[in-house]
Amino acid sequence: MNSDTGVDLPTEYLQLQAMVRSFAQQVVAPVSAKHDEEHSFPYEVVAQMAEMGLFGIPFPEEYDGMGGDYFAHCLVLEELAKVDQSVAITLEAGVSLGAMPVFHFGSDEQKQQWLPRLARGEALGAFGLTEPGAGSDAGSTRTRARLIADDWVIDGSKQFITNSGTDITELITVTAVTAEIDGRKEITNFLVPRHTDGVTVEKAYNKVGWNASDTHPITFADVHIPEQNMLGERGRGFANFLRILDEGRIAIAALSVGAAQGCVDASVEYSKQRESFGQPISHYQGVSFKIARMEARAHTARLAYYRAAELMLAGRSFKKEAAVAKLVAGEAAMDNARDATQIFGGYGFMNEYVVARHYRDSKILEIGEGTTEVQLMLIARELGL
């Protein structure tokens, strides 16, 4: 299949892409339907991804990373998401949300303590921002942290937290209110080891899609962590997590582009084979135009995330571009999933088909890590509106 992306990438990126593409097809795809159906976490796949170094791509070698960059990480997510969004989000949440806060805001000791195991993919970190009463408006956090003697004591709850309950989850980074100053909440980040007394990872959600990804509510009841587990500066917690989300949008956009492209690839193949009224259905413009439009969506969304990543890596402002990429890529995935399912006819409604999975999986791409409306808010704000 023609896999031209519209941008000529350096050889190392192309090799990484080719390697992950073959891994996705040969190792991930054969077990995707099974994990989706059983709602089971693909430990064996994750272990092999860890061995390939996929959890360490954007981190330096001194922390057992691969010494690559965030863009390379995005390319991997795109390839994985073509065949299995659950696997891709497990990597995205582990790296972009779980490990990145430690890398960006951690002290030397904190990085030494946590990053190598996260970068090697032996342990997963989760990102605890969303709460029952704080989603899009994540600043209205109610979870509290009080400094008592030499301990921070955390009480509250988080919800919809990815990777929070796997056998290899070791870390949950959270936002918590550490003071109220003039009626304004002072929000700070903390590193909470998963197996601390008082941390309860509740029963997994029964989700519409992303069935093989691990999502739970978490409660914190009188959770004591040492004072040095504060992450970053006191009072910078919200701003710091927003920075993580700005970057994360590029990664989620890459994942969404993978989903959108996966729908194109499956539709091209299927429409050439499936015959109706004596011809392959690809001969009908009603079908081929649909696929052409799907390709256009995937292509433009890819360029949008490439550009956002380029700006970010150049150290330039990328907030608007990341929001644009997340917006168009999430919509491309959902629109393509709907069209691909239509092209597959009745088979598209059967769970074992990749397009059926994309149909269920893609809706969250317009919700998670900032809803479509939140992206529009961000873009409007950048336009001075």
Added chain:
Amino acid sequence: MKIAVLVKEVPDTWGDRRLDPSTKRVDRSSDVVVDEVDEKAVEIALQLQAANAGSTVTVVTMGPKRALDSLRKGLAMGADSAIHLVDDGLAGSDAVQTSAALAAALAPRGFDLVIAGNESTDGRTAAVPAMLAERLGVAQLTALRTLHVSGSTVSGERVTDDGYVDVETSLPAVVSVNEQIAEARYPSFKGIMGAKKKPVEVLGLGDLGLAAGDTGAANSWSVVHDVTARPARTGGTIVTDDGTAATQLADYLAAAKLI
């Protein structure tokens, strides 16, 4: 132990593979990949290296400039260095000439063990490893599905039509392996980045001590007179169960040496 692994780029086995009717050679204009069996040969070499301290693995290919990508793949997997035989005068060489060129590259560098895939998915002569062993004047074990080295003894199971035989010889040797030998690892991103910095020795006809008349299509010992497309698949044999279907099926499979 100094290990050399022969790798070859071949037309993508997932794509359309064809012979070019005008040149009567394999059409290499489409996407190319490292032959899968060669990746497995690199894998077993790396496993032997891990088990034998102080060993080195060199990947070797003869092919056009772009075949460097195949070498890089081997280096990304973990090989230490690479040798690339590239020269316009080598293009179109047959198995006899290819083995001569490879021998010219390998002999002066003194390898203990040369590992090759037993048969490429394009030319499928399965002759180069044996010819190479002859030229190097060393022992050969071909079509191995397992491979072990202990001291200076190399051994393995050689697959035959009916099963396998245990074979062994002493180093130095040339061995060829089949696709059961190992599952090739995926290179890590660090491996991919690191591969750029590993040494690749480029050898032309002059470096190999070969003359222009020795190799290449014009001097090939074998000539392809004609190529024909494989006939379209015909309808299979249908066995209707009259009480003997199981026996008929078993006979069929046995005749095809599948059981």
